[in-house]
Structure formats: structure tokens, C-alpha cells
Amino acid sequence: MPRSARLHLHLETPRTSPAHFHLTEEAWAAAARRHRALARRLRVTIGWDGEILDAALGSADLMIDSTPPRERLRERAPRLKWIQTTGAGVEGLLPLDWLPDDIVLTNNSGAHGPKAEDSCTMALLALHARLPQVMANQRDRVWRQILTPPIAGATAVVIGFGDLGQAAGRAAKKLGMKVIAITRRGTATRLADAAYPATRIDRVLPRADYVIVASPLTPLTRGLLGASRLALLKPGAALINIARAGIVDYEALRGMLERGALSGAVLDVFDPEPLPAGSPLWSTPNLMVLPHITCDRPGYADFVLDRWFENFERFLGGKRLKNIVDRQLGY
Amino acid sequence: MPRSARLHLHLETPRTSPAHFHLTEEAWAAAARRHRALARRLRVTIGWDGEILDAALGSADLMIDSTPPRERLRERAPRLKWIQTTGAGVEGLLPLDWLPDDIVLTNNSGAHGPKAEDSCTMALLALHARLPQVMANQRDRVWRQILTPPIAGATAVVIGFGDLGQAAGRAAKKLGMKVIAITRRGTATRLADAAYPATRIDRVLPRADYVIVASPLTPLTRGLLGASRLALLKPGAALINIARAGIVDYEALRGMLERGALSGAVLDVFDPEPLPAGSPLWSTPNLMVLPHITCDRPGYADFVLDRWFENFERFLGGKRLKNIVDRQLGY
Incomplete structure (x- = not known):
């Protein structure tokens, strides 16, 4: 497959988030080994604290991020089709009036x-x-x-x-x-x-x-x-x-x-x-x-990526994604 | 039934035992109401800290006690046939060499x-x-x-x-x-x-x-x-x-x-x-x-007495009692 035909996935993590949320090089490499065929369809960039965010948005088709960028998103990310959040709750992103109609937002409901x-x-x-x-x-x-x-x-x-x-x-x-x-x-x-x-x-x-x-x-x-x-x-x-x-x-x-x-x-x-x-x-x-420990488990990032790959397979097959956030209900 | 035909049950409690073990007048009266017909077969004495123990042993047929008397028991209690302990563990009574062959000892295994x-x-x-x-x-x-x-x-x-x-x-x-x-x-x-x-x-x-x-x-x-x-x-x-x-x-x-x-x-x-x-x-x-709370429940004395009445019905019917402590195994 020519490199240009690959989809661009950008992973973005704020360093202040809990460590088990971090989408690291190592976590990605391990997940890509677990989902080798699907991973070959992707070109991946990994960013922290938004340091390479604007460059990445310029070509990203897909994104995994705990706090997706909301300002002028369509303009900055002309190709973006799907944003996956790292957590389950998306209350920090409400109301979803910033989300262009043709970008789908999925959360991690069911992970916990x-x-x-x-x-x-x-x-x-x-x-x-x-x-x-x-x-x-x-x-x-x-x-x-x-x-x-x-x-x-x-x-x-x-x-x-x-x-x-x-x-x-x-x-x-x-x-x-x-x-x-x-x-x-x-x-x-x-x-x-x-x-x-x-x-x-x-x-x-x-x-x-x-x-x-x-x-x-x-x-x-x-x-x-x-x-x-x-x-x-x-x-x-x-x-x-x-x-x-x-x-x-x-x-x-x-x-x-x-x-x-x-x-x-x-x-x-x-x-x-x-x-x-x-x-x-x-x-x-x-x-x-309790310090926010009742629903998360060690290896959470691995789990997030595995679930993302399952959804990515649906995405490639043109099927409806799992865990789409309802724009009206906000979850 | 003439009073003399009734069996004499003696309840004995050390005041130092936990309160939920106490076999009180009130607990007995309530249990006797729950098991009216069986209770009519009994004459009951209630003692604390051994204050009336020797007099009671003189005529007792049956006894409920967390720490039964072990010294010269047969001599002091010529009619005694059955001792029920209040608790489940009887390690404080081992070895059972003090227990006459014709007195049966039962514990509260299964209560917890x-x-x-x-x-x-x-x-x-x-x-x-x-x-x-x-x-x-x-x-x-x-x-x-x-x-x-x-x-x-x-x-x-x-x-x-x-x-x-x-x-x-x-x-x-x-x-x-x-x-x-x-x-x-x-x-x-x-x-x-x-x-x-x-x-x-x-x-x-x-x-x-x-x-x-x-x-x-x-x-x-x-x-x-x-x-x-x-x-x-x-x-x-x-x-x-x-x-x-x-x-x-x-x-x-x-x-x-x-x-x-x-x-x-x-x-x-x-x-x-x-x-x-x-x-x-x-x-x-x-x-x-934990202060010895994992296996006991409130109302334990009521529970003990209810279980005792069930066993008493077997006793009257000449059936083998439940929860007989094995003299060799010690439980």
C-alpha cells in the first residue's frame, strides 16, 4: 500500500493526565503488534501537551485524545473524520457545539x-x-x-x-x-x-x-x-x-x-x-x-488502544462505530 | 404436663463475654415465644458469672454455656445430658477428657x-x-x-x-x-x-x-x-x-x-x-x-436460641443432634 493511502492517526496526551491514560510510543508499538494488519493501514504521530498538534491536525484523519481541540476544529483539521476520547466521561467537552457534523466522537464507555x-x-x-x-x-x-x-x-x-x-x-x-x-x-x-x-x-x-x-x-x-x-x-x-x-x-x-x-x-x-x-x-x-481508582485498571492505555482497533476495523468496513457520543444527550 | 416432667435447661453467661453472646431474660423470653410448644417442655434458669451455677447443675438436664464447667462435672451435674456452646470454636475446651461419655457437646458451627x-x-x-x-x-x-x-x-x-x-x-x-x-x-x-x-x-x-x-x-x-x-x-x-x-x-x-x-x-x-x-x-x-466482627451478627443470641430449639426438637424425638463436637477431632 502506498504511504499516501494510509490514514493518519494522531495520538495526543496532556502530560498532567494520570499516567495510565498516557498514549506512549511503547503502548502504541505494543498495540500495533497486537493488531498488525490494521496498523499497516495507518501512519501515526504521537504528541504531548499540544506541542505538535497543529502540524498533526493539518493531515490527521483520526485522533485519540483525552481533551480534543475545540477551537476552529474544521478549519485546522480539514481531513478529520473521527475523534476517540481516552476516558469514558466527556462532560469536559459539552456542549458539543464545537464538533463539526461530519466528525464522529466516540468515548470509552464500557471500558470500566x-x-x-x-x-x-x-x-x-x-x-x-x-x-x-x-x-x-x-x-x-x-x-x-x-x-x-x-x-x-x-x-x-x-x-x-x-x-x-x-x-x-x-x-x-x-x-x-x-x-x-x-x-x-x-x-x-x-x-x-x-x-x-x-x-x-x-x-x-x-x-x-x-x-x-x-x-x-x-x-x-x-x-x-x-x-x-x-x-x-x-x-x-x-x-x-x-x-x-x-x-x-x-x-x-x-x-x-x-x-x-x-x-x-x-x-x-x-x-x-x-x-x-x-x-x-x-x-x-x-x-x-478514594483517589479516582474504582473504575480504572493498570494497562488502561493498552485497553483503550485495543478497543480503538476494534472500532477502526468497523470504520474501515463502513460500519457504524461503537460508543458514539450522542450530541444531544452528551454521553 | 406436671412441672416435674419438664426438663431443666440452664443458660449460663460470663458477663465479660461480648454483649451479643449474652443469654438474657429478654432473649430467652422472646425465643420461648417463637417456640412456644417446645418451651413448655422446659424449666429454665439463667445464670451469670457462675453465681447460681452449682445449684443449677444439681438438677440441669440441658445447658447452654460459652465456657461449660469442666471440674468434676458428672458429680456436680448428675442429670446433665447435653451441653450447647454459645460460639462455634471450642478450642478453649480441648482436650475433651473432662466430658463424660454420656454428655453430648454441640457447638454453633454453621451460624456464621x-x-x-x-x-x-x-x-x-x-x-x-x-x-x-x-x-x-x-x-x-x-x-x-x-x-x-x-x-x-x-x-x-x-x-x-x-x-x-x-x-x-x-x-x-x-x-x-x-x-x-x-x-x-x-x-x-x-x-x-x-x-x-x-x-x-x-x-x-x-x-x-x-x-x-x-x-x-x-x-x-x-x-x-x-x-x-x-x-x-x-x-x-x-x-x-x-x-x-x-x-x-x-x-x-x-x-x-x-x-x-x-x-x-x-x-x-x-x-x-x-x-x-x-x-x-x-x-x-x-x-x-478488625475487632472480631467478620462472622457475628447482631441478634446472635436470638439466633443461637433458635438453633438450639431446632436441635431440642431432635433431642426430644430421639434423633441425632446437629453440630456434635467430635471428641477426637476437637470440632
Whole structure:
């Protein structure tokens, strides 16, 4: 195949992103060996912090980037047809009014399921066993037995039932819990015992022993769990957020934990990240602060590239790509 | 039925035992209401710290006690036929040379399964996610991502495959792990992918990503995991003990955790309990100290009494009791 017939793929990474997101020379070389035939159809450039971005955009057909360039994109990238994001959430790119109609945007939804399922299982059981308190007691060398029954039969309300929400649902069902899904339209799903549309959330929250936040951050979900909604939770309920910080009012949540209105919380997502050392969340009672680890796994970049190659095969075959971000819904 | 035809049941509790073990007037009254017909066959005395023990033994036919009297028992309790222990482990009563041949001893094996399964699931996932380190980082307000893959495919070696061991096995299988059971005779069980006799333990330990100690404490298991056996574990392996402290050399374990030879441990059992405030275990890196909470649930005394009534029905019907402690094996 003549070099000119190859498609130009540009990989772009900000050096400030977590290391497991980095699309390095080594990661690309290894992926190209795993997908040799497809890789031969490509000419690849690898950039950092936008240093070669403008030159690359001039000829790029395809791009993988955690924060794609949004300014005058069509003009700067006349041949660009497809942008793949490195992560699953694209809330930083909304609204998608910068995205030309003939460029498709795909995300990594689905990349996080198995790890998220483990993490939700752990978070549910840790909150149920009052582990944050037990570990605070360990720190103070205090032997105090807090006995809790098995978790089976408790109710988990899962907000958002996409990739992460279904993982949360599998975790809860595996533990014998009852699962209520809150989705945009309230569409029933086999994994959940019941499903309600987001408009009914105020009626569902009082039933939760555990709330798991697993929805994308969109204009519709931003601030969804504000102070007044959190106040609907029953005394002693607990909350897990593996999605995005902007969905939950952390100040209100912190107040409830401080006065014992909730039994605990596990937060894996913050705004900004890393969580600043001065944040009061670090030392809030019964709050477990996880540093954005519940859904990602080591070798994530390899995983991203493997999934990209699968989609690239569809692209070459003229098939509809997987994980296309809906311009209206924003996920 | 004339009062004299009733059987005399004596309940005895040391006040120093954990509160959920206490066989109180209230617990008895509630259980008697749940088992009205059977309760009518009984005359009941309730004692604390042995205050009325000798008088009670004089006429008792049946007894529930966490630490039954061992001295001159036949002489002091001429009518006694059956002793039920409150707990599952009876290592404190071994050897059973004090137990007259015509008195049957039953324990509470089987009482702890569902709760132990939840606890093992949590402990496995917490160790896999390096949660002790993550929570130490939280305490220090340090944001450091430790990424781990899903736990599926990792190997759990479960030592002892009775009530607790099978609960551990179910926990590991539920997480997609491989389960190797170590039992006295190495008898295969459906729950485990493989089973080996205790004599083969040295060959099996190097295969463990996680070791779960779940056997009774007997002369055969005391010190089973001494320093040289622990040294057989692969670097980065982790250990969970939900059974009895005497099975594992905690000093050797602590040394391995201090120098990072193991990735972590969850200990729920100590000798003595409560763990003294001066113990170095409280602050050993990557060690989670749980205050004997993994297998017990609230309402344990109610549960004990309900199970006792089931066995009492068998007793009245002349059937073989459940959970008879084997005099030779000691569990």
C-alpha cells in the first residue's frame, strides 16, 4: 500500500493526565503488534501537551485524545473524520457545539465495567460493615465491635444505568440486594428489580439503604443530588459516587456525615482532582476518600488502544462505530 | 404436663463475654415465644458469672454455656445430658477428657456462614485494592492512585473448609477467583477448584494470591502458619484470618508486612481479645485490624436460641443432634 493511502492517526496526551491514560510510543508499538494488519493501514504521530498538534491536525484523519481541540476544529483539521476520547466521561467537552457534523466522537464507555463491579461490591460491603469507623478505631487503638447483619435484602438505588450503573447493579445483585435503577426514561432492565425515570427520583431516594451514583455528568445530572434531595435519604443510609463529583453537593453531604445523618460515604471522584490537601473531605467522619481508582485498571492505555482497533476495523468496513457520543444527550 | 416432667435447661453467661453472646431474660423470653410448644417442655434458669451455677447443675438436664464447667462435672451435674456452646470454636475446651461419655457437646458451627461470606468478599476486595494503604494515604491527605486489575482469576487458598471455609470459598468464587481448599483429608468439594490434605500445604501455599484461614483451632492447626510456612507465600500475597489467632504466627506475619514481603493482611481474631492497646499490630503497615466482627451478627443470641430449639426438637424425638463436637477431632 502506498504511504499516501494510509490514514493518519494522531495520538495526543496532556502530560498532567494520570499516567495510565498516557498514549506512549511503547503502548502504541505494543498495540500495533497486537493488531498488525490494521496498523499497516495507518501512519501515526504521537504528541504531548499540544506541542505538535497543529502540524498533526493539518493531515490527521483520526485522533485519540483525552481533551480534543475545540477551537476552529474544521478549519485546522480539514481531513478529520473521527475523534476517540481516552476516558469514558466527556462532560469536559459539552456542549458539543464545537464538533463539526461530519466528525464522529466516540468515548470509552464500557471500558470500566469489571473493575467498577469489584469496586462497588467492596464499597457496599465496607459501608455496611462501617469500615471507615472501624479503621478510625484501629488508628486510635480502640477495640469496639460494631456488628452488622449480612447485606442481603438491603436496597441499592443506582443512579444511571449505563456501563457503570449496570456494574453497580451486578455488584448489588451478587450480594443479594434489591436494586432500583434511576434512568433518564425509567426503562426497565433485567438487572434491576425496578426502574424509574429521573423525574421520580424524589419518591425513590427515601427507599435507599445505599445510593450509588453512576451517571454521566450532563446538564441534566449536574447538581442532581443537592442538599434537599440528599435530605430525602433515610437516617443511616450511605452514598457511593463512582461517576462525577458535580452530580452531588459534597458540602451538603459532608454536613450530613458530620452530624451522623448518613452512616457513611465512599467518594472516588472530586472536582478538582487531585483533591486539594486542604479539603475538609479528607477528614470527614465515615467518609472514605478514594483517589479516582474504582473504575480504572493498570494497562488502561493498552485497553483503550485495543478497543480503538476494534472500532477502526468497523470504520474501515463502513460500519457504524461503537460508543458514539450522542450530541444531544452528551454521553 | 406436671412441672416435674419438664426438663431443666440452664443458660449460663460470663458477663465479660461480648454483649451479643449474652443469654438474657429478654432473649430467652422472646425465643420461648417463637417456640412456644417446645418451651413448655422446659424449666429454665439463667445464670451469670457462675453465681447460681452449682445449684443449677444439681438438677440441669440441658445447658447452654460459652465456657461449660469442666471440674468434676458428672458429680456436680448428675442429670446433665447435653451441653450447647454459645460460639462455634471450642478450642478453649480441648482436650475433651473432662466430658463424660454420656454428655453430648454441640457447638454453633454453621451460624456464621452468610456474614462470613460478606466479610471475606470485603476483605479480598479491600486487600486487592490496597485499601489499608489507600486509607493511610487519606489520613495523610495524600492523593496517590494505586491501580489494580479486577480480582477475577486470582487464586485463594482456603485453609479449613467447614462452615467458615465454605463461606470463604463462596466469596472467592463469586468474585471469579480460583479456589484451592486445604482440608484435613483433602476431600474434593464442588465449591473448590481443587482440594489438598493439610500434609500438602507446603506445596500449595506458593500458589496463593490470597490465603484465607478458616479452620478450627485444634492441636493439629495450632501454629500451622508459622514463620517458615508464611515464607512460602509469593511476594505480594496477602492473608485473611477469620478463624483463630493461634493458627498463624502474628509476629512473623508482622515482620513480613513491615518489610513489604506481603501486600496486606486482614486479621479479625487475636489472642487475647480485646487486642491490647499496646500491641504493635494496631499500627502495622497494610494490616487491617478488625475487632472480631467478620462472622457475628447482631441478634446472635436470638439466633443461637433458635438453633438450639431446632436441635431440642431432635433431642426430644430421639434423633441425632446437629453440630456434635467430635471428641477426637476437637470440632
